[in-house]
Amino acid sequence: MVNHAWVLTDRLSTDNERMADSTFEYLAGSELRPAVLAVLRAEGPLPLREVADRVSASRRTVKRTLRAMESRGWIRPTNGAYELTALGATVLAAHEEFRERSRIARRLRPFLERVPASEFDPGIGALADATVCTPDDDPTAFVDRLVELRAGATRVREYTPFLMLDSLEQFSEGNGQSDGDVIVVVRTDTPPRSTPAYDERFEALVAAPHAEVYVDPDGPTNIAFGVADGTAFLGVADDDGMPGALLVGDAPELVSWVERQFEDCLDAAEPLPE
Known part of the structure; x- marks a missing residue:
């Protein structure tokens, strides 16, 4: 029936x-x-x-x-x-x-298409004024923009699978920051193809009074993120490990989301002894 x-x-x-x-x-x-x-x-x-x-x-x-x-x-x-x-x-x-x-979404496609939805969900409204930098036209653009963001910052919080040499040198030298102004969480302190010069720089960073370095071996493998003086940034790598796209924005919703992700990594991390 x-x-x-x-x-x-x-x-x-x-x-x-x-x-x-x-x-x-x-x-x-x-x-x-x-x-x-x-x-x-x-x-x-x-x-x-x-x-x-x-x-x-x-x-x-x-x-x-x-x-x-x-x-x-x-x-x-x-x-x-x-x-x-x-x-x-x-x-x-x-x-x-x-x-x-x-x-x-169209404007930010170079970043969004490279990152899993499970690792990035601040909401599209938080991205309205964000910008994306890729190495397509300039191979060093991604790294240069990241270094520029940190250059004048007095407070930096950053997670990264590992520190590239440019970033390592910048963090270890500092720019007049005080104790704890720079907190970095890495997935590993011995990245692929590290050299004695790299290891020496890393040891200098760990010993620097303005910086705190932590290790979270279970952190994300292909995405880095952080906040430098109220500006959020997220970088994603391609499958070959090379820099793919860097997203930058200062919308409060995006900054708050990145800060929460960083705090989660920091809670799970262990400090590196000097």
Whole structure:
């Protein structure tokens, strides 16, 4: 025996899903459509003639668009004009948010595509003003930018699988910082292909009064992160271990997220004896 209530519920659910899909497809299909909704949100109610003038389109095209939007419940006619409904405002806001998030993701793709989602989840809103540096055009750009970030910083907190020589030299020399102003957590103190000169520099860093060095052997293997005077940075390596992309931002949400990741690593780490 067919349960007609379940059949009806299933059909309604399917229709709602199709409507959700077609909503974004419909709005993305023409710049005119979201523009019409935006004009009505900002200035409505408006008659057909004024809507057409505002969006610089023919009345015939706008009339057809308004008719389609009315059938979807996004607008409604009132006293010879058209006004936006609460549903239309909600749909437009969702469309605008999706487009903005897509723009951010596109711009930050060199970093985002290299890092697992499980290791990076501060939320796309925290990345609105972030920038990405890659070694594509300049092989030293990644490292140079990282060194630049630390150069004038009085307080640095950083996790890295291992310290590259440039970073090691910068940390060990310091820039007038006081005790504990620099805290570094590494996954290993003996990176691949280390040299006697590297080992000597590392020992100098461990002995430096302004720095504290910790080891977390279970830390992430292909991502480094930290905060230098309120600016967050995250670097990710390619599969061959070479620098892939460096993301930099100072949004409070991003800085807070990186600081939490660092504190988690620090809690699990052991200090290196001098």
